Amino acid sequence: MAVVCPECDTPIPVDPDEVEEGETVQCDECGMELEVVSVDPLELAPVDIVGYDDEDDTLAVEEDEE
Numbered sequence: 001m002a003v004v005c006p007e008c009d010t011p012i013p014v015d016p017d018e019v020e021e022g023e024t025v026q027c028d029e030c031g032m033e034l035e036v037v038s039v040d041p042l043e044l045a046p047v048d049i050v051g052y053d054d055e056d057d058t059l060a061v062e063e064d065e066e
């Protein structure tokens with residue numbers, strides 16, 4: 001069984017017997033992570049990982065209001 005990556009349309013092989021809800025699988029093609037939200041029927045949703053793309057510019061947005 002396979003699901004199709006929403007990012008690059010590449011089929012990602014997923015065995016419903018080997019995954020559990022809450023697990024994540026990764027697309028080999030684009031590296032996108034998908035969380036298993038349901039195993040019956042098999043359903044995956046993109047995982048938003050905030051900040052992981054940044055390298056050294058993590059302080060770019062910082063406001064200090066009083």
Ligand SMILES: [Zn+2]
Pocket residue numbers: 005006007008009010027028029030031032
């Ligand atoms: Zn992909």
